[in-house]
Amino acid sequence: MYKLATFYGAWKYEFRMQVRRPWLWITMGLIELIMLGFMFRTPGVLDLxxxxxxxxxLATTAYWTNLVNYLLPVAxxxxxxxxxPRDNRIHVQEILSTLPGSSGARLFGKYLGNTFATLLPIxxxxxLGILVIFAQTLNAQVFLLAIMTFATIVLPGMLFVGAIATVVPALIWVPVFQFLFVGYWFWGNLYKPRGIPTISDTILTPAGGYMSRGFFGVTVFPVDRANAFQGLASMVLLLVLSVLLILALNSYQRWQQARQ
Known part of the structure; x- marks a missing residue:
């Protein structure tokens, strides 16, 4: 019970801190506007x-879900x-380590609080896109399909991205991680294999191509064939790796504290 209270306290604090950052909304808004600009400049999209x-x-909803997951995970x-790193820089982490409560629960709360707050603009x-589809089709089933496609295509990959963005900057300089992640996203998720080795066509990719193709039969990502089992395997793999990454970071932090 005390671990749950520690987790909830960390989640609530981090969610509030992140969601109040003006740059979160500015950055997400700019990228979303750029995405819409590219979409409507593509021939035939406006007519569609x-x-x-x-x-x-179902195909329309899944395609929209894919498009949302195309660039926004980078942001x-x-x-x-x-x-x-900010907590370490201003010595908040040192203060938190002296408080009672599970460090693992606190770290998971920090990770999930930050991730879900960052997902709010998305x-x-x-x-808004789902409302446009509903206005055109007048079919309320789109809201159920939206929940299904978002939960299976977007959420597992975003949790994995959140875990990576929590763990790796604890080991390397933040700007270096941000630069490398942008390159990784285009190489490991959007690049269609053509001579250069890539993981964009494997179940390890967090873009959601295997879930989209396997569960709903369509995708904009370089996954030509996938069945429901492969989609489920990709989803489970991403979630398990997310948990393992946070557990590894917690062990690393405890090791650091023991050395001090």
């Missing part, structure tokens, strides 16, 4: 948006990366 009722509802990683943007 105006005639969504003629397209299969999530960038916005989360400085949270833990959820709002996503829902």
């Amino acid at each position: 948006v105006l005639h969504l009722k003629n397209a299969p509802l 999530v990683a960038i916005m989360i990366a400085d949270r833990l 959820v709002i943007f996503y829902l």
Whole structure:
């Protein structure tokens, strides 16, 4: 019970701190506007948006979910990366280590609080797109499909990205991580294999291509074939790796404290 209280306290504090950052909303808003600009400059997209009722509802919802997951995970990683180093820089971490409570519960609360707060602008943007689909189709089933596609395509990968952005900046300089992550995202998620080795067509990719293709039959990511089992395997792998990364960071922090 005390661990749960520690987790909830850390989650609540980190969520509030992150969601109040003006740069979170400015950064997400700019990237979302850039995405919309590219979308509507693509030939045929505007006509498609105006005639969504003629397209299969599940495919339309899944495509929109894919597009939301195309570039925004990069912004999530960038916005989360400085949270833990900032605590170390202003010695908050040292103060927290003297308080009663599980360090692991506190770290998980920090990780999930930051991740879900950073996801809030994305959820709002996503829902606006779902409302556009509903306005065109007048089919309330789109809201159920939106929950299903977001939970299976977006959320597992975002949790993995949040874990990476929490753990790696504790080991390397934040700007270096941010630069490397941008390169990793394009190479390891968006690049279609053509001679250069990449993991973009494996179940390890957090972009959600395997879940989208395996569960819903469509994707914008370089995953040509996938079944439901592969989609489930990708989802479980991403979630398990997220937990293992945070556990590894907790062990590293405890080792550091023991050396001091």
